[in-house]
Amino acid sequence: MPASPPPRTYRVKSFGCQMNVYDGERMAELLTAQGIAPAPAGEEADLVVLNTCHIREKAAEKVYSDIGRIVKDWRRKDGTAPLIAVAGCVAQAEGEEIMARAPAVGIVVGPQAYHRLPALIADAVQGKRAVDTDMPAEMKFGALPARRKVGPSAFLTVQEGCDKFCTYCVVPYTRGAEVSRPFSDLVDEAQRLVDAGAREITLLGQNVNAWRDGAGRGLERLIEALAQLPGLARIRYTTSHPNDMTEGLIEAHRDVGKLMPFLHLPVQSGSDRVLRAMNRSHSVASYLAVLERVRAVRPDIALSGDFIVGFPGETEAEFADTVRLVEAVGYAQCFSFKYSPRPGTPAATMPDQIAPAVMDERLQRLQAALNVGQLAFNQASLGKRCAVLVERKGKLPGQWLGKSPWLQSVHFTADVGIGDLVEVELIEAGANSLAGRLL
Numbered sequence: 203m204p205a206s207p208p209p210r211t212y213r214v215k216s217f218g219c220q221m222n223v224y225d226g227e228r229m230a231e232l233l234t235a236q237g238i239a240p241a242p243a244g245e246e247a248d249l250v251v252l253n254t255c256h257i258r259e260k261a262a263e264k265v266y267s268d269i270g271r272i273v274k275d276w277r278r279k280d281g282t283a284p285l286i287a288v289a290g291c292v293a294q295a296e297g298e299e300i301m302a303r304a305p306a307v308g309i310v311v312g313p314q315a316y317h318r319l320p321a322l323i324a325d326a327v328q329g330k331r332a333v334d335t336d337m338p339a340e341m342k343f344g345a346l347p348a349r350r351k352v353g354p355s356a357f358l359t360v361q362e363g364c365d366k367f368c369t370y371c372v373v374p375y376t377r378g379a380e381v382s383r384p385f386s387d388l389v390d391e392a393q394r395l396v397d398a399g400a401r402e403i404t405l406l407g408q409n410v411n412a413w414r415d416g417a418g419r420g421l422e423r424l425i426e427a428l429a430q431l432p433g434l435a436r437i438r439y440t441t442s443h444p445n446d447m448t449e450g451l452i453e454a455h456r457d458v459g460k461l462m463p464f465l466h467l468p469v470q471s472g473s474d475r476v477l478r479a480m481n482r483s484h485s486v487a488s489y490l491a492v493l494e495r496v497r498a499v500r501p502d503i504a505l506s507g508d509f510i511v512g513f514p515g516e517t518e519a520e521f522a523d524t525v526r527l528v529e530a531v532g533y534a535q536c537f538s539f540k541y542s543p544r545p546g547t548p549a550a551t552m553p554d555q556i557a558p559a560v561m562d563e564r565l566q567r568l569q570a571a572l573n574v575g576q577l578a579f580n581q582a583s584l585g586k587r588c589a590v591l592v593e594r595k596g597k598l599p600g601q602w603l604g605k606s607p608w609l610q611s612v613h614f615t616a617d618v619g620i621g622d623l624v625e626v627e628l629i630e631a632g633a634n635s636l637a638g639r640l641l
Protein backbone atom coordinates (compact mmCIF):
# COMPACT_ATOMS: atom_id res chain seq x y z
CA MET A 203 0.00 0.00 0.00
CA PRO A 204 1.52 3.40 -0.95
CA ALA A 205 1.81 6.24 1.58
CA SER A 206 -1.13 8.64 1.43
CA PRO A 207 -2.13 12.01 2.86
CA PRO A 208 -3.73 11.84 6.34
CA PRO A 209 -7.51 11.48 6.12
CA ARG A 210 -9.47 14.66 6.71
CA THR A 211 -12.94 13.10 6.63
CA TYR A 212 -14.37 9.77 7.73
CA ARG A 213 -17.49 7.66 7.47
CA VAL A 214 -18.33 4.76 9.81
CA LYS A 215 -20.75 2.10 8.52
CA SER A 216 -22.00 -0.31 11.17
CA PHE A 217 -23.64 -3.66 10.49
CA GLY A 218 -25.23 -6.21 12.79
CA CYS A 219 -26.15 -5.82 16.43
CA GLN A 220 -26.74 -2.80 18.63
CA MET A 221 -23.35 -3.25 20.26
CA ASN A 222 -21.82 -2.55 16.87
CA VAL A 223 -23.96 0.58 16.60
CA TYR A 224 -22.57 1.67 19.96
CA ASP A 225 -18.97 0.83 18.93
CA GLY A 226 -19.52 2.72 15.66
CA GLU A 227 -20.61 5.82 17.57
CA ARG A 228 -17.57 5.58 19.84
CA MET A 229 -15.22 5.21 16.87
CA ALA A 230 -16.81 8.25 15.25
CA GLU A 231 -16.30 10.27 18.44
CA LEU A 232 -12.68 9.09 18.63
CA LEU A 233 -12.00 10.11 15.02
CA THR A 234 -13.68 13.47 15.53
CA ALA A 235 -11.50 14.06 18.60
CA GLN A 236 -8.47 13.36 16.34
CA GLY A 237 -9.47 16.26 14.11
CA ILE A 238 -10.95 14.06 11.36
CA ALA A 239 -14.42 15.30 10.43
CA PRO A 240 -17.50 13.25 9.53
CA ALA A 241 -17.84 13.37 5.73
CA PRO A 242 -20.68 15.70 4.66
CA ALA A 243 -23.76 13.89 3.31
CA GLY A 244 -23.32 12.94 -0.35
CA GLU A 245 -19.54 13.32 -0.20
CA GLU A 246 -17.09 10.45 -0.20
CA ALA A 247 -14.84 10.15 2.84
CA ASP A 248 -11.05 9.88 2.99
CA LEU A 249 -11.38 7.12 5.59
CA VAL A 250 -14.11 4.48 5.53
CA VAL A 251 -14.58 2.30 8.60
CA LEU A 252 -16.62 -0.85 7.95
CA ASN A 253 -17.79 -2.03 11.36
CA THR A 254 -18.68 -5.60 10.50
CA CYS A 255 -20.77 -8.52 11.77
CA HIS A 256 -19.72 -12.17 11.70
CA ILE A 257 -22.80 -13.81 13.21
CA ARG A 258 -24.09 -15.35 9.97
CA GLU A 259 -22.33 -16.06 6.70
CA LYS A 260 -24.35 -13.54 4.71
CA ALA A 261 -23.43 -10.73 7.07
CA ALA A 262 -19.76 -11.71 7.02
CA GLU A 263 -19.54 -11.86 3.22
CA LYS A 264 -21.10 -8.43 2.89
CA VAL A 265 -17.86 -6.78 3.93
CA TYR A 266 -16.08 -8.06 0.82
CA SER A 267 -18.74 -6.82 -1.57
CA ASP A 268 -18.67 -3.45 0.22
CA ILE A 269 -14.90 -3.24 -0.12
CA GLY A 270 -15.24 -4.07 -3.82
CA ARG A 271 -17.76 -1.28 -4.31
CA ILE A 272 -15.63 1.27 -2.45
CA VAL A 273 -12.53 0.37 -4.47
CA LYS A 274 -14.46 0.70 -7.72
CA ASP A 275 -16.47 3.87 -7.03
CA TRP A 276 -14.97 5.92 -4.23
CA ARG A 277 -12.28 8.53 -4.68
CA ARG A 278 -10.95 11.17 -2.31
CA LYS A 279 -11.13 14.78 -3.40
CA ASP A 280 -7.51 14.46 -4.64
CA GLY A 281 -8.43 11.42 -6.75
CA THR A 282 -6.65 8.83 -4.57
CA ALA A 283 -8.40 5.80 -3.11
CA PRO A 284 -9.89 6.16 0.38
CA LEU A 285 -8.27 4.45 3.33
CA ILE A 286 -10.39 1.42 4.25
CA ALA A 287 -10.50 0.11 7.83
CA VAL A 288 -12.30 -3.14 8.62
CA ALA A 289 -13.48 -3.17 12.24
CA GLY A 290 -15.91 -5.35 14.20
CA CYS A 291 -16.29 -9.09 14.41
CA VAL A 292 -15.19 -10.03 10.87
CA ALA A 293 -11.95 -8.19 11.64
CA GLN A 294 -11.54 -10.20 14.84
CA ALA A 295 -12.38 -13.53 13.24
CA GLU A 296 -10.50 -13.20 9.96
CA GLY A 297 -7.65 -10.76 10.79
CA GLU A 298 -4.77 -11.32 8.38
CA GLU A 299 -7.04 -13.20 5.96
CA ILE A 300 -8.78 -9.91 5.17
CA MET A 301 -5.44 -8.34 4.27
CA ALA A 302 -4.70 -11.25 1.92
CA ARG A 303 -8.14 -11.28 0.34
CA ALA A 304 -8.62 -7.51 0.06
CA PRO A 305 -5.40 -5.65 -0.81
CA ALA A 306 -7.24 -2.31 -0.69
CA VAL A 307 -7.74 -2.62 3.08
CA GLY A 308 -5.22 -0.62 5.12
CA ILE A 309 -6.41 -1.34 8.66
CA VAL A 310 -7.97 -4.34 10.38
CA VAL A 311 -9.03 -3.65 13.96
CA GLY A 312 -10.99 -5.89 16.33
CA PRO A 313 -13.83 -4.84 18.63
CA GLN A 314 -11.57 -4.76 21.70
CA ALA A 315 -8.81 -2.70 20.08
CA TYR A 316 -10.53 0.17 18.28
CA HIS A 317 -9.33 2.74 20.82
CA ARG A 318 -5.97 2.29 19.04
CA LEU A 319 -7.35 3.53 15.69
CA PRO A 320 -5.31 6.77 15.77
CA ALA A 321 -2.00 4.84 15.82
CA LEU A 322 -3.25 2.42 13.16
CA ILE A 323 -4.21 5.35 10.93
CA ALA A 324 -0.76 6.90 11.42
CA ASP A 325 0.82 3.61 10.25
CA ALA A 326 -1.50 3.31 7.27
CA VAL A 327 -0.75 6.88 6.17
CA GLN A 328 2.92 5.87 5.99
CA GLY A 329 1.99 2.92 3.82
CA LYS A 330 2.14 0.30 6.58
CA ARG A 331 -0.90 -1.95 6.61
CA ALA A 332 -1.78 -2.83 10.19
CA VAL A 333 -3.78 -5.58 11.90
CA ASP A 334 -4.75 -5.23 15.57
CA THR A 335 -6.97 -7.98 16.89
CA ASP A 336 -5.57 -8.00 20.44
CA MET A 337 -7.93 -8.30 23.33
CA PRO A 338 -5.95 -6.10 25.73
CA ALA A 339 -6.56 -6.65 29.44
CA GLU A 340 -7.11 -2.93 29.99
CA MET A 341 -10.54 -1.98 28.71
CA LYS A 342 -10.80 0.27 25.69
CA PHE A 343 -13.52 2.41 27.26
CA GLY A 344 -11.11 4.39 29.45
CA ALA A 345 -9.17 5.42 26.33
CA LEU A 346 -12.18 6.82 24.46
CA PRO A 347 -13.31 10.46 24.52
CA ALA A 348 -16.42 11.44 26.51
CA ARG A 349 -19.86 11.30 24.88
CA ARG A 350 -21.03 14.67 23.53
CA LYS A 351 -24.12 14.52 21.38
CA VAL A 352 -26.62 11.67 21.19
CA GLY A 353 -30.25 11.17 20.17
CA PRO A 354 -33.12 10.75 22.64
CA SER A 355 -32.60 6.99 22.75
CA ALA A 356 -28.97 6.07 23.41
CA PHE A 357 -27.02 2.84 23.80
CA LEU A 358 -24.61 2.10 26.62
CA THR A 359 -22.48 -1.05 26.46
CA VAL A 360 -22.15 -2.36 30.01
CA GLN A 361 -20.94 -5.89 29.33
CA GLU A 362 -19.14 -7.60 26.51
CA GLY A 363 -18.35 -11.14 25.51
CA CYS A 364 -19.84 -14.50 26.23
CA ASP A 365 -18.84 -17.61 28.19
CA LYS A 366 -21.83 -19.71 27.13
CA PHE A 367 -20.47 -21.32 23.97
CA CYS A 368 -23.70 -22.20 22.23
CA THR A 369 -22.53 -24.62 19.56
CA TYR A 370 -23.66 -22.47 16.60
CA CYS A 371 -22.27 -19.13 17.77
CA VAL A 372 -19.08 -17.20 16.98
CA VAL A 373 -19.53 -14.58 19.70
CA PRO A 374 -17.37 -16.27 22.37
CA TYR A 375 -14.55 -16.29 19.80
CA THR A 376 -15.00 -12.82 18.30
CA ARG A 377 -15.92 -10.88 21.43
CA GLY A 378 -14.04 -12.98 23.97
CA ALA A 379 -14.95 -13.87 27.55
CA GLU A 380 -17.67 -12.13 29.56
CA VAL A 381 -16.42 -8.83 30.98
CA SER A 382 -18.48 -6.30 32.94
CA ARG A 383 -17.62 -2.61 33.01
CA PRO A 384 -17.28 -1.00 36.46
CA PHE A 385 -20.38 0.43 38.14
CA SER A 386 -19.12 3.99 38.60
CA ASP A 387 -17.84 4.25 35.00
CA LEU A 388 -21.29 3.30 33.80
CA VAL A 389 -23.12 5.75 36.02
CA ASP A 390 -20.73 8.46 34.78
CA GLU A 391 -21.25 7.56 31.13
CA ALA A 392 -25.02 7.43 31.62
CA GLN A 393 -24.91 10.92 33.18
CA ARG A 394 -22.92 12.15 30.16
CA LEU A 395 -25.47 10.59 27.80
CA VAL A 396 -28.27 12.38 29.63
CA ASP A 397 -26.31 15.65 29.51
CA ALA A 398 -25.86 15.05 25.76
CA GLY A 399 -29.60 14.68 25.19
CA ALA A 400 -30.58 11.07 25.98
CA ARG A 401 -33.98 10.47 27.60
CA GLU A 402 -33.79 6.72 27.24
CA ILE A 403 -30.77 4.46 27.72
CA THR A 404 -30.58 0.87 26.52
CA LEU A 405 -27.95 -1.09 28.41
CA LEU A 406 -26.17 -3.42 26.02
CA GLY A 407 -24.28 -6.66 26.37
CA GLN A 408 -24.05 -10.02 24.64
CA ASN A 409 -25.20 -11.32 28.02
CA VAL A 410 -26.28 -8.09 29.58
CA ASN A 411 -28.13 -9.76 32.45
CA ALA A 412 -24.87 -11.48 33.44
CA TRP A 413 -23.46 -8.01 34.26
CA ARG A 414 -21.93 -8.12 37.72
CA ASP A 415 -19.39 -5.79 39.28
CA GLY A 416 -16.43 -6.50 41.56
CA ALA A 417 -18.64 -5.98 44.62
CA GLY A 418 -21.07 -8.64 43.37
CA ARG A 419 -23.82 -6.19 42.42
CA GLY A 420 -26.11 -7.46 39.66
CA LEU A 421 -27.73 -5.58 36.78
CA GLU A 422 -30.75 -4.57 38.88
CA ARG A 423 -28.46 -2.49 41.14
CA LEU A 424 -27.12 -0.64 38.12
CA ILE A 425 -30.65 -0.09 36.81
CA GLU A 426 -31.74 1.27 40.21
CA ALA A 427 -28.79 3.68 40.24
CA LEU A 428 -29.52 4.95 36.72
CA ALA A 429 -33.17 5.39 37.62
CA GLN A 430 -32.00 8.05 40.10
CA LEU A 431 -30.62 10.26 37.29
CA PRO A 432 -32.94 13.21 36.80
CA GLY A 433 -33.65 13.74 33.11
CA LEU A 434 -33.42 10.05 32.30
CA ALA A 435 -36.96 8.79 31.67
CA ARG A 436 -36.53 5.23 30.43
CA ILE A 437 -34.19 2.29 30.88
CA ARG A 438 -34.03 -0.86 28.76
CA TYR A 439 -31.52 -3.69 28.47
CA THR A 440 -30.65 -6.26 25.83
CA THR A 441 -29.78 -9.09 25.21
CA SER A 442 -30.25 -11.60 27.98
CA HIS A 443 -29.71 -15.30 28.61
CA PRO A 444 -32.52 -17.23 30.37
CA ASN A 445 -30.10 -18.69 32.92
CA ASP A 446 -28.92 -15.27 34.08
CA MET A 447 -32.43 -13.96 34.77
CA THR A 448 -32.10 -13.48 38.54
CA GLU A 449 -34.96 -12.88 40.98
CA GLY A 450 -33.51 -9.41 41.69
CA LEU A 451 -33.64 -8.41 38.03
CA ILE A 452 -37.14 -9.82 37.65
CA GLU A 453 -38.28 -7.80 40.67
CA ALA A 454 -36.77 -4.65 39.17
CA HIS A 455 -39.50 -4.95 36.52
CA ARG A 456 -41.99 -4.46 39.35
CA ASP A 457 -40.06 -1.94 41.47
CA VAL A 458 -38.29 0.43 39.07
CA GLY A 459 -40.79 2.63 37.27
CA LYS A 460 -38.26 3.78 34.66
CA LEU A 461 -37.49 0.21 33.61
CA MET A 462 -39.64 -0.36 30.54
CA PRO A 463 -41.98 -3.38 30.33
CA PHE A 464 -40.03 -5.17 27.63
CA LEU A 465 -37.84 -8.27 27.80
CA HIS A 466 -35.77 -9.70 24.98
CA LEU A 467 -35.04 -13.26 26.08
CA PRO A 468 -33.85 -15.53 23.27
CA VAL A 469 -34.84 -19.21 23.44
CA GLN A 470 -33.61 -20.28 19.94
CA SER A 471 -35.70 -23.50 19.77
CA GLY A 472 -38.81 -25.08 21.26
CA SER A 473 -37.26 -28.55 21.36
CA ASP A 474 -35.30 -29.79 24.37
CA ARG A 475 -33.22 -32.12 22.20
CA VAL A 476 -32.22 -29.26 19.91
CA LEU A 477 -31.52 -27.00 22.90
CA ARG A 478 -29.15 -29.65 24.28
CA ALA A 479 -27.40 -29.97 20.91
CA MET A 480 -27.10 -26.17 20.90
CA ASN A 481 -25.55 -26.31 24.40
CA ARG A 482 -28.10 -23.74 25.56
CA SER A 483 -28.06 -25.08 29.15
CA HIS A 484 -31.76 -24.35 29.64
CA SER A 485 -34.86 -26.32 28.71
CA VAL A 486 -38.16 -25.22 27.25
CA ALA A 487 -39.74 -25.68 30.69
CA SER A 488 -37.08 -23.66 32.54
CA TYR A 489 -37.41 -20.89 29.95
CA LEU A 490 -41.19 -20.82 30.32
CA ALA A 491 -40.78 -20.75 34.11
CA VAL A 492 -38.69 -17.57 33.81
CA LEU A 493 -41.34 -15.94 31.62
CA GLU A 494 -44.00 -16.89 34.12
CA ARG A 495 -42.07 -15.24 36.96
CA VAL A 496 -41.59 -12.08 34.93
CA ARG A 497 -45.25 -11.97 33.97
CA ALA A 498 -46.24 -12.46 37.60
CA VAL A 499 -44.50 -9.22 38.63
CA ARG A 500 -45.16 -7.28 35.42
CA PRO A 501 -48.31 -8.63 33.71
CA ASP A 502 -48.08 -6.22 30.76
CA ILE A 503 -44.48 -7.17 29.88
CA ALA A 504 -43.82 -7.34 26.12
CA LEU A 505 -41.76 -10.41 25.29
CA SER A 506 -39.25 -10.81 22.52
CA GLY A 507 -36.83 -13.53 21.47
CA ASP A 508 -34.47 -14.97 18.89
CA PHE A 509 -35.02 -18.22 16.98
CA ILE A 510 -32.85 -20.36 14.76
CA VAL A 511 -34.50 -22.75 12.31
CA GLY A 512 -32.69 -25.63 10.64
CA PHE A 513 -30.09 -26.31 13.31
CA PRO A 514 -28.25 -29.53 12.27
CA GLY A 515 -30.46 -32.56 12.87
CA GLU A 516 -33.64 -30.52 13.50
CA THR A 517 -36.57 -32.76 12.56
CA GLU A 518 -39.95 -31.61 11.33
CA ALA A 519 -41.45 -32.59 14.71
CA GLU A 520 -38.79 -30.59 16.59
CA PHE A 521 -39.43 -27.58 14.37
CA ALA A 522 -43.16 -27.95 15.06
CA ASP A 523 -42.33 -27.73 18.79
CA THR A 524 -40.77 -24.32 18.12
CA VAL A 525 -43.91 -23.09 16.38
CA ARG A 526 -45.98 -24.41 19.29
CA LEU A 527 -43.79 -22.54 21.76
CA VAL A 528 -44.22 -19.32 19.76
CA GLU A 529 -47.99 -19.74 19.80
CA ALA A 530 -48.00 -20.48 23.53
CA VAL A 531 -45.86 -17.49 24.57
CA GLY A 532 -47.48 -14.73 22.50
CA TYR A 533 -44.39 -12.67 21.63
CA ALA A 534 -44.64 -8.95 20.95
CA GLN A 535 -41.79 -9.13 18.42
CA CYS A 536 -38.96 -11.52 17.54
CA PHE A 537 -35.94 -12.14 15.38
CA SER A 538 -35.72 -15.41 13.48
CA PHE A 539 -32.88 -16.77 11.42
CA LYS A 540 -31.89 -19.69 9.25
CA TYR A 541 -29.03 -21.59 10.81
CA SER A 542 -25.73 -20.52 9.26
CA PRO A 543 -22.68 -22.74 9.81
CA ARG A 544 -19.81 -20.67 11.20
CA PRO A 545 -16.19 -21.77 10.82
CA GLY A 546 -14.68 -23.04 14.07
CA THR A 547 -17.99 -23.63 15.87
CA PRO A 548 -18.95 -27.20 16.90
CA ALA A 549 -22.27 -27.16 15.03
CA ALA A 550 -20.58 -26.45 11.69
CA THR A 551 -19.23 -30.01 11.56
CA MET A 552 -22.28 -31.75 13.04
CA PRO A 553 -23.94 -34.41 10.86
CA ASP A 554 -27.39 -33.90 9.29
CA GLN A 555 -27.00 -30.31 8.13
CA ILE A 556 -30.42 -29.18 6.92
CA ALA A 557 -31.01 -28.43 3.23
CA PRO A 558 -31.46 -24.73 2.38
CA ALA A 559 -34.93 -25.31 0.87
CA VAL A 560 -36.11 -26.94 4.10
CA MET A 561 -34.73 -24.04 6.12
CA ASP A 562 -36.46 -21.52 3.84
CA GLU A 563 -39.76 -23.23 4.25
CA ARG A 564 -39.43 -23.53 8.06
CA LEU A 565 -38.41 -19.90 8.38
CA GLN A 566 -41.50 -18.84 6.44
CA ARG A 567 -43.78 -20.89 8.66
CA LEU A 568 -42.13 -19.62 11.82
CA GLN A 569 -42.32 -16.01 10.68
CA ALA A 570 -45.99 -16.44 9.80
CA ALA A 571 -46.63 -17.62 13.37
CA LEU A 572 -44.56 -14.75 14.79
CA ASN A 573 -46.47 -12.22 12.69
CA VAL A 574 -49.79 -13.52 13.95
CA GLY A 575 -48.55 -13.07 17.52
CA GLN A 576 -47.14 -9.62 16.87
CA LEU A 577 -50.36 -8.38 15.28
CA ALA A 578 -52.38 -9.83 18.16
CA PHE A 579 -50.10 -8.09 20.67
CA ASN A 580 -50.47 -4.76 18.88
CA GLN A 581 -54.23 -5.14 18.55
CA ALA A 582 -54.49 -5.87 22.25
CA SER A 583 -52.86 -2.45 22.82
CA LEU A 584 -55.68 -0.56 21.09
CA GLY A 585 -57.34 1.98 23.35
CA LYS A 586 -54.35 2.06 25.72
CA ARG A 587 -52.96 5.41 26.75
CA CYS A 588 -49.19 5.51 27.12
CA ALA A 589 -46.10 7.67 26.90
CA VAL A 590 -44.32 7.80 23.54
CA LEU A 591 -40.73 8.97 23.24
CA VAL A 592 -40.48 10.96 20.00
CA GLU A 593 -37.45 9.78 18.01
CA ARG A 594 -37.82 11.17 14.49
CA LYS A 595 -40.02 12.74 11.84
CA GLY A 596 -42.39 10.48 9.91
CA LYS A 597 -42.85 10.41 6.13
CA LEU A 598 -45.98 12.56 6.07
CA PRO A 599 -45.95 16.29 6.87
CA GLY A 600 -46.45 16.89 10.60
CA GLN A 601 -46.06 13.19 11.36
CA TRP A 602 -43.73 11.92 14.11
CA LEU A 603 -42.43 8.50 15.07
CA GLY A 604 -41.64 7.25 18.52
CA LYS A 605 -41.69 4.22 20.79
CA SER A 606 -44.26 3.04 23.28
CA PRO A 607 -43.12 1.55 26.61
CA TRP A 608 -43.51 -1.88 24.92
CA LEU A 609 -41.08 -0.85 22.15
CA GLN A 610 -43.81 -0.59 19.53
CA SER A 611 -43.31 2.00 16.79
CA VAL A 612 -46.06 4.59 17.10
CA HIS A 613 -46.79 7.30 14.54
CA PHE A 614 -48.99 10.31 15.11
CA THR A 615 -49.48 13.86 13.90
CA ALA A 616 -48.97 16.67 16.39
CA ASP A 617 -46.86 19.69 17.17
CA VAL A 618 -44.01 18.02 19.06
CA GLY A 619 -40.22 17.68 18.79
CA ILE A 620 -37.56 15.00 18.91
CA GLY A 621 -36.91 13.91 22.50
CA ASP A 622 -40.38 14.85 23.77
CA LEU A 623 -42.16 12.30 25.91
CA VAL A 624 -45.85 12.68 25.08
CA GLU A 625 -49.09 10.98 26.12
CA VAL A 626 -50.79 9.18 23.26
CA GLU A 627 -53.83 6.99 22.82
CA LEU A 628 -53.22 3.99 20.55
CA ILE A 629 -55.96 3.99 17.91
CA GLU A 630 -54.86 1.73 15.02
CA ALA A 631 -52.71 -1.39 14.96
CA GLY A 632 -50.72 -3.10 12.20
CA ALA A 633 -48.18 -5.91 12.55
CA ASN A 634 -45.23 -3.51 12.59
CA SER A 635 -46.53 -0.23 13.93
CA LEU A 636 -49.44 1.57 15.56
CA ALA A 637 -51.15 4.87 14.98
CA GLY A 638 -51.65 7.13 17.96
CA ARG A 639 -53.57 10.26 18.86
CA LEU A 640 -51.95 12.91 21.04
CA LEU A 641 -53.86 13.42 24.30
Ligand code: 5AD
Nearest residue numbers: 370371468508509510539540541542
Ligand atom coordinates in the same frame (compact mmCIF):
# COMPACT_ATOMS: atom_id res chain seq x y z
N1 5AD B 1 -26.83 -19.04 12.53
C1 5AD B 1 -28.03 -18.41 12.62
N2 5AD B 1 -28.35 -17.58 13.62
C2 5AD B 1 -27.42 -17.36 14.58
N3 5AD B 1 -27.46 -16.62 15.69
C3 5AD B 1 -26.27 -16.72 16.32
N4 5AD B 1 -25.47 -17.55 15.63
C4 5AD B 1 -26.17 -17.97 14.55
C5 5AD B 1 -25.88 -18.84 13.46
N5 5AD B 1 -24.71 -19.49 13.37
C6 5AD B 1 -28.63 -15.85 16.12
C7 5AD B 1 -29.13 -16.30 17.48
C8 5AD B 1 -28.71 -15.17 18.38
C9 5AD B 1 -28.79 -13.99 17.43
C10 5AD B 1 -28.04 -12.79 17.86
O1 5AD B 1 -28.29 -14.49 16.22
O2 5AD B 1 -30.54 -16.38 17.42
O3 5AD B 1 -29.55 -15.01 19.51
Ligand code: SF4
Nearest residue numbers: 364366367368371373
Ligand atom coordinates in the same frame (compact mmCIF):
# COMPACT_ATOMS: atom_id res chain seq x y z
FE1 SF4 C 1 -23.83 -16.71 21.22
FE2 SF4 C 1 -25.05 -18.35 23.00
FE3 SF4 C 1 -23.31 -16.49 23.85
FE4 SF4 C 1 -25.71 -15.72 22.88
S1 SF4 C 1 -25.37 -16.98 24.73
S2 SF4 C 1 -23.68 -14.79 22.39
S3 SF4 C 1 -26.04 -17.23 21.26
S4 SF4 C 1 -22.82 -18.25 22.58
